[in-house]
Amino acid sequence: MIAISASGETERVVEASRAARRYGALTVAVTGTPGSPLTRVADRTLMVDLPDTEPSPGIRTYQASLLGLLLIALQVGRAPRPDITRDAAREADALREELVVLADHVDATAKAIKQECRRVADLVADAPVMVMLGSGPSYGTALFTAAKMVEGAGVFAVGQDLEEWGHVERLAYPDDMPLFVIAPPGRSRDKATEVAARAHELGRRVVAVISRGDTSAAGHAHAVLPVHGRVREEFSPLLYHLFAGYVACFVAQGLGRLPFQTHRS
Template identity: 55%
Template sequence: MNPEVLIRQAARLADDLREFAGLFARRAGDLLSGPERASIGQVYLVGQGDSYHAACAAEPAFASIGGVPGRAAGAFRFSAYDSRWAHRGGAGRTLVVAASASGRTPAVLAALERARDAGALTVAVTGTPGSPVTGAAERVLAVDLPGQEPSPGVRTYQASLLGMLLIAVRLGGAEALHGELAALAGPVAATHEATGPRARAEAEHAAGSPGAAVLGSGPNHGTAMFAAAKLVESAGLPAVGQDLEEWAHVERWARPRDTPVYVLAPPGHAHGHAGAIAARARELGKRVVVVAERGDAAATRAAHATFEVAGRAREEFSPFLYHVFAVHLAARVAQRLGRRPFQSRPEENH
């Protein structure tokens, strides 16, 4: 598996939004009746790996757009712990949305079974119609994409995130937002084009480091975890995705002092704090790279380098724009280190 597969995946992101956002929105519109929507009192978003990162990125939208509290949970944690009390003491029924691109993730299947046994309404978000999760859940939102090839999750991550956000939109009766999601295709394409050359330059620094940290908050805490996962899966580079303030409390003390720190700074509630954390990281000797809207001088003032994001989205939808840099960076770091995704062998170049 050649790292270039990641770039091909990134190149398809905008077209996927343009071609499938409307179709997936219509499917989401059929998931829940009006009375069912009104009955939901809380939502659990369950996944493993990229699906869990998508759940963390989508979580804030369930309160702000869907009108119900949402909580992201790893699939095993939900089965072993959360499912025991997820349906106690709250007003309304519990909705469990479980994502698996392959539709075969054992921990996600177990979570769906536990949720149904406890009386929750279950929805599977999957890229594989007819897969095991479609039989384990009461409802299915298929987010299947054509032309898939073996790769660390990129297009599948975006599809899972889109599916979860469309469920939040459906719960809140906010279908007017569908147009905003489809319109992100242009900014995603422009960000992809702008990111390529910058990633080649930044990969020289990242490849020479023993590790990296990616920081974000709100919906982009999920983006930070996704970005770190791509560096690990694609290049074998130890990386952590962390909340802005948690990093400032703990991981800032990690050595070596000049470890790269990538700070996600979209407009929104955490924007000012992202700039402050970037400045603090530079004071500590870190190599600071800020991912921010083009022309955002406030967020990038302390940066050694930047990844520019072309365009703006409401904060709940910003993960569609702020994860693109990581795909390019992971591919170029892997190439500089002579590594292949998932430590695959050279002959596995397909």
């Protein structure tokens, strides 16, 4: 059982780890804080600590935790077992090299979208609610980016699966509700394009988070946030959440708010 908490102090995560260990599970802590309560109850610990810290709604720690989980998955994939061949081990090593290259793509994307995120913030800041959509690995990205809008700007936001939105939330008012469609290349891209088109028809303010040069959903969007660099769908969460911190920050500035409602005190 893998438990993730950057601080190592999240009460329910510590409790879950303690219970899992009591039932005989091997427990692994992925954390950025050595000596924390989580490390003390887990059998093993993977440290994903950052070289320097700064106040933020869990953006850099999320990236570090996500990277740690991907590295665990790759290591499990190449662990010595009768059914694991040398080719599988080499493939795992090649995938690890892909992760290293993504650091440059993260930097390029963050620089490229910053000013466009300011324009997107102006487009959506008056909305009482926002929705982030994605499927497959991007469903987790949708949940995370919605959380950043709540924590960073105090705006109610939800993450939802593409298909589920088409069945349910498309019926919700207001008609011009902002909708962020997260659509990296991969199996869910066609569905994301279809949803973006339907949302545009319904009057939603659609923001497409897509690979640079991808025109599939761009024609159905009020704004496009382009992600730089080629990335496989499995690794795409490392790149496709980057807009959320910027948009939340600019929305908060426009509304005169601080993260976690600290402006109220």
